[in-house]
Amino acid sequence: MDAAPSQDATIDTSVPDGGADAGVSCVGPPDRDFEPNDSTAAAVQLPPQHYVVDFVGICSQDDADIYWAMLTGGQRLTLRLDFAHIAGDLTLAVLDNASSQLRFSDGSSTTDNFESIDITNIPGGKYYFKVKGKDPGVRNTYTLTLDVQ
Numbered sequence: 001m002d003a004a005p006s007q008d009a010t011i012d013t014s015v016p017d018g019g020a021d022a023g024v025s026c027v028g029p030p031d032r033d034f035e036p037n038d039s040t041a042a043a044v045q046l047p048p049q050h051y052v053v054d055f056v057g058i059c060s061q062d063d064a065d066i067y068w069a070m071l072t073g074g075q076r077l078t079l080r081l082d083f084a085h086i087a088g089d090l091t092l093a094v095l096d097n098a099s100s101q102l103r104f105s106d107g108s109s110t111t112d113n114f115e116s117i118d119i120t121n122i123p124g125g126k127y128y129f130k131v132k133g134k135d136p137g138v139r140n141t142y143t144l145t146l147d148v149q
């Protein structure tokens with residue numbers, strides 16, 4: 001995948017993580033290839049469309065995974081973070097271009113293994129999507145699904 005516009009060409013979630021062992025994703029691609037992405041300055045660009053980031057994880061003390069996308073005004077942004085809550089509680093946030101937090105989701109439980117954020121009629125601009133452990137010691141794998149309509 002070496003298509004044009006700059007950075008997003010490096011994202012290839014079809015890369016296998018090396019096996020069914022969920023822990024493998026923390027040391028293998030693509031999570032390894034995305035790191036470091038712990039700050040907004042180092043965030044990984046995602047295309048503003050339906051897009052799934054899989055085989056990734058919160059893998060070390062204080063790891064945060066930050067992605068970004070450029071959205072057009074009036075669009076609807078939907079994010080869903082799926083993970084096994086019992087294996088490690090994760091949170092999801094949407095930040096604006098100034099890194100101010102617009103939305104935060106931490107409603108997961110042992111029966112609701114996900115976080116979700118839905119923003120309609122969003123102003124155009126750059127937005128960051130932040131996945132983090134609820135506590136500094138949390139380690140877990142997750143799937144982040146982005147939808148822009």
Ligand SMILES: [Ca+2]
Nearest residue numbers: 057058059065
């Ligand atoms: Ca990570």
Ligand SMILES: [Ca+2]
Nearest residue numbers: 037038064065
């Ligand atoms: Ca990270």
Ligand SMILES: [Ca+2]
Nearest residue numbers: 090091106108
């Ligand atoms: Ca949570």
